[in-house]
Amino acid sequence: MNQGLPQDPMMRQLVQMARSKMLSRRAALLGLGGTATALTLASCSSGTESALTPAEDLSDSEKVLVWHNWPLYMDGEDDGSYPTLNRFTEQSGIKVEYMMEIDDNDTWYAKVKDQLALGTDPGFDVACPTNWLADRMIGLGYLQTMDNANMPNKVANLAPAYLGNANDPERTLSVPYQGIIGGIVYNKAMYKEATGKDAPTSIADVWAPELKGRVGLISEMRDSVGLTLLSQGVDITDPNSLTEDAFNAAVEFIAAQVSSGQIFNIKGNSYGEDLVNGNIIVALAWSGDTTILNFEVEEDRFGFVIPDTGSTISADTFVVPMGSAHKKNAEALINYYYDPVNAAELAAYVNYVTPVVGAKEEMMKLDPELAENPLIFPSEEFLANVHTFRALTGQEEQRFATAWQNVLLGA
């Protein structure tokens, strides 16, 4: 009774695994607990035992693409349309469903990881998680390798600084979308009033007694703890320097600042509200938000500085999951955004570090003032003081994240 495989890709995968005896009798019984258990089970086995294969690419016949991205991360008009994205659709004929699904790397990953592990369609063809999460997905074999031949602009214009990632030296599995710098955001007037100084210069300035209860921290571990580690003289790119002890010491330091009342709150993107309504004066947070916050309050109220001990950099990267049947469409999209003209137009809106060489020249024509902004087009010496948090092993990730979450949960 050798029946054909079911049409539904997820069911097919389960049936195939059952046939290949990867589901033992006991495991199958436990799997009675429901699909959730079955999925977890499937994700355990396929992640470690069998390699996933890319879905058949239907891009030539299906001109569609689903894109998961972060809020405030695309040039938008008031009527809700996206000029650069619309132009892409006009030029290529590929209809893009743009979804602001990623509010936080962890929560987004928790939503899609079961489908990723099975290699079935996770509901998107291309997404832009942060590089450390992309690295994890690469390590687990969840991503398709993109074809450089379909992305000539990427080959020509990707800033060399982004190449040489240990997991992805050629950047064919995770292509940078925007770079993000972590540092000190501060309210210019209130900071001067509280401390008498014009601007903070180091992380130590943030812990000044005059700022007690007026300090915010971003909940992203690699930026908050990373900046603290840098201020303690730890090289966050080096496993010998960034050890578990060093990490825990930095986390304990932050926990002490929380319990002493120095830190007002540790939040995700919503720290911006606290800055706007005056709850906090300084925050360890992201560069791009500063410009957007100033735009929101319609005055030049907030400034951003790189602390003298250095700052953190990360990148959100395009990834294509194994289950996507539209890889070629995704490659066309990436190629489009690596055209310096489009990249400059996008950067003029999102104000993050663009990874596209040549965008600065285009920006000169578009908005010369923005072209001089070192936070969008950082200079060489600026970049010399900017560091990437080193890659963590799975176990380290679990222990570091737990220690950090326990600070966030208080005691």
Added chain:
Amino acid sequence: MAFVALGQGSSAKKTELTNSSRVAFILLAPGMIYLGLFFLTPFVSLVITSLKTASMTGEIGMYDYAVQISNYAYAVDQYLPQILRSFAYALVATLMALLISYPIAYFIGVKARNKPLLQALLLTLVIAPFFISFLLRTFAWKQIFSNESPVTQFISSLGLLAEGQYIIGTDFAVIAGLTYNFIPFMTLPIYTSLERLDIRLVEAGADLYANPAKTFWKITFPLSLPGVISGTLLTFIPISGDYVSASRDFLGGSDTAMIGNVVEANFFRIQDYPTASALSVMLMAAIVILVSMYVRKSGTEDLL
């Protein structure tokens, strides 16, 4: 109810007994299947997850089947302050809700009894906020309590808040949010009991020279007890599992996390499913124990 039907059947003739029990069984079956499918299965799955051990590969979020009871000890050891805080918050918020709801319910159910229009209007006012999303209402309180809000400024100007003291992010803000969000769950059951209160009993009390306070304590309050008990259960249980009000993105601060926030963080942020499941199982067990003690103590068959 179905068990009552079974009991009555036993006094009848033997053939009728088997018939009625068969009917009872058939009538019970959909409910049993429903419970099995949507309560028991997830619960078993939760217990299994709570006993898992970290996968040998060491990859984050990967777990193998095991019987690792130490997960429970770890969860308690790690998160005892948050567990205790949840129950303390739930207790205070339930009491506050009771103190606020009882007079409201009494007024609507007893005083406004002869004015159906007023009664309907007041009931609508109690329920109306529920037409707005839970998150939005909590968010509105966040605005009210924020440092720059007129309310906070006014309280500060009265000298009730010391320099550098805030409302948002404190125990007070979280308990206020919890109380507010669950008041209708307290008001409605109490109202239902009081609405049925036979006013002649109160009059009889007065005729027998009891003062109003005594009449209230000896007659009105005991008769409204079923409402009070179901009200406290309906508020206490969801409040102890609530994770919106205490969240740092809403009314909470760096030191207000409840068990719901811990479960959320463990599930979605660090993907420590065993610990999150162990905490959920313990929360359920604690609530079942507390509630059954409470129901036994207050002894209300009227509840069911």
